[in-house]
Ligand SMILES: [Ca+2]
Ligand SMILES: [Ca+2]
């Protein structure tokens with residue numbers, strides 16, 4: 317057992333002991349299990365970034381999409397020739413890009429269907445409920461600096477619509493409810509990405525962050541948006557924005573790691589890839605203002621995704637190649653975590669400085 321794992325287990329035992337000792341004050345507690353377990357091994361590429369919604373995890377492998385149910389352990393393989401790397405999942409609907417078009421698959425009926433087969437490339441789909449959005453090159457004439465737009469599709473009405481078709485370069489849309497966010501380069505080719513959003517209920521587009529240098533690959537959950545940000549030094553840091561009160565906040569910028577990238581958020585829990593040699597998966601509980609060392613295993617971890625308090629990622633610890641791993645991070649009651657969190661965060665921060 318690596319020292320780091322033994323250290324983590326000792327800390328978990330200590331936290332459990334603290335929790336048990338004060339449980340009578342606060343009722344039943346569900347403690348964290350930071351022991352990661354593989355759900356698929358033998359990936360032939362690290363570019364199989366998983367996505368998760370509830371108990372359903374999806375990722376690309378060869379010419380197809382794997383669907384894994386964490387509750388039942390069942391695994392389904394959907395053939396999808398030419399599938400591209402980012403897969404979306406919401407409820408029973410899986411979406412992906414293949415051969416420059418967007419496709420969907422209904423897990424409840426086992427049926428595959430086209431969502432957009434327009435001219436040009438359609439890539440990077442994201443889905444929430446009945447609404448699918450993606451990055452679309454249909455309006456680029458192939459001349460000069462390339463540009464893209466964001467389009468969407470309502471599965472309940474079978475209607476396609478445009479989300480943002482300005483002359484800007486709009487990429488990597490993510491949707492939650494009626495809110496869509498993306499990385500936006502106002503003047504294509506000028507090297508300065510920002511974060512923009514659109515409320516589909518009013519079709520109102522708005523800027524979320526237009527700081528210097530690049531802001532990349534936002535994710536949204538409810539009113540909170542997170543992204544990785546190169547302002548200032550140029551190293552990537554994790555930032556967030558609360559749409560309910562228009563406040564921006566820095567989440568993490570620890571220089572121990574070279575970059576903090578690929579942020580995802582569910583509720584108040586943010587996860588991201590912390591890159592050095594090799595990289596780890598870190599997280600942050602925004603409610604309790606607490607850092608979560610989601611996975612700091614010796615080997616490389618990449619591309620985390622979160623739903624509720626379940627985190628999945630791509631991991632290189634296994635001898636037969638890249639694998640998909642999952643774990644569960646703490647999501648106890650706010651009152652209890654407030655008490656535990658002070659001691660727990662203190663232990664972690666002390667460890668980091670030694
Ligand atoms: Ca197409
Ligand atoms: Ca555009």
Ligand SMILES: [Ca+2]
Nearest residue numbers: 509527528529
């Ligand atoms: Ca910028």
